[in-house]
Amino acid sequence: MAHEAVDLARDMMRTLRPGVLTGKGDRDMASEVDFAIERKLRAFLADRTPQIGFLGEEEGTSGVGDELTWSLDPVDGTVNFVHGSPLCAVSLGLIARKQSVLGVIDLPFLGNRYSAALGHGAFADGERIHASQTADLAEALVALGDFAVGAGAAALNAPRLAITAAFAEQAQRVRMFGSAAIDLAWLAHGRLDAFVMLSNKPWDTSAGVIIAREAGARLADADGSPHTADSGATIGANEALLPAVLALVRQAPPASWPHGRSRPRSGTPG
Known part of the structure; x- marks a missing residue:
C-alpha cells in the first residue's frame, strides 16, 4: 500500500x-x-x-x-x-x-x-543495498541538512556554520542537497558516508531513517542517543565512522541546539 x-x-x-x-x-x-x-x-x-x-x-x-x-x-x-x-x-x-x-x-x-x-x-x-563502510573521515563524503530560515535563524545557524567549517576541514568533501529524504536514501545506498541535520521533523526523516538502518547505517540524535521520532537532530553513518562524526558535532557552539539542549552528552549511537 x-x-x-x-x-x-x-x-x-x-x-x-x-x-x-x-x-x-x-x-x-x-x-x-x-x-x-x-x-x-x-x-x-x-x-x-x-x-x-x-x-x-x-x-x-x-x-x-x-x-x-x-x-x-x-x-x-x-x-x-x-x-x-x-x-x-x-x-x-x-x-x-x-x-x-x-x-x-x-x-x-x-x-x-x-x-x-x-x-x-x-x-x-x-x-x-548497503551503507558505506568508509571508516576514515578524511575519505568520507558528508551531507549536511539545510541552514535555518525565519525567526531566530541566526542563533540556529551558529552550530550549523561551525559544523560546516569543521567538516570542511576534515572530511573529503561536504555537500548540501536540500532534501533530507535524498540524503538518507543515499546514505543507505553508500553514495554518502555520513549525514548531519540539526533538526528532525518526522515527515522528513521517518522513511529515510528505516531505509538507512536496514542498509546497515547507524542513526543517532545529537547527544549520541538512538534516533527516534522525538529526536532533535538526525545524524547517520556506519558504525565505524559515526563516533568521529558525532565528535565533530559536539564541538559546535551549544548556544542553540535542537529542543533547546545544552552541549550534547556522550552516548551509544542508535
Whole structure:
C-alpha cells in the first residue's frame, strides 16, 4: 500500500507544475503540488488503512492511530522542485511508538525508488543495498541538512556554520542537497558516508531513517542517543565512522541546539 500511495505522488510530481506558492515563513513555502499530493495520499491511506493515523507536513494530523502513524513529506525539497532541480523526493514512512518501521522514498526526476521494512533489508529499485563502510573521515563524503530560515535563524545557524567549517576541514568533501529524504536514501545506498541535520521533523526523516538502518547505517540524535521520532537532530553513518562524526558535532557552539539542549552528552549511537 505504501508503494501504491507513493506511485500516486510520483506521477503527480512528474506531471503537475508547482503552481501558486504558499508562504510558510521567511524564505519557506509550499507549492500547490505539496498540498495536492498530501490530500490525495491522506484520502488514499485513510480508505486503505483507517486504523492508522496520518501526519503530513502541510496539514498536520488526521485519524487516530493508537500505535501506528503514516508520516508524509509530499515534496521533500520544495525549493529544489520550484527551481526545476531534480533533487526532490516523495517520502512516506510508518512510525510505531516513535520508531520508524517502514519507508518508501521516490525520486521522481531521477527515476529511483528506495524502500525498507523493519527486519527485511533496504532496497533501491528492487535491489538490496548497503551503507558505506568508509571508516576514515578524511575519505568520507558528508551531507549536511539545510541552514535555518525565519525567526531566530541566526542563533540556529551558529552550530550549523561551525559544523560546516569543521567538516570542511576534515572530511573529503561536504555537500548540501536540500532534501533530507535524498540524503538518507543515499546514505543507505553508500553514495554518502555520513549525514548531519540539526533538526528532525518526522515527515522528513521517518522513511529515510528505516531505509538507512536496514542498509546497515547507524542513526543517532545529537547527544549520541538512538534516533527516534522525538529526536532533535538526525545524524547517520556506519558504525565505524559515526563516533568521529558525532565528535565533530559536539564541538559546535551549544548556544542553540535542537529542543533547546545544552552541549550534547556522550552516548551509544542508535
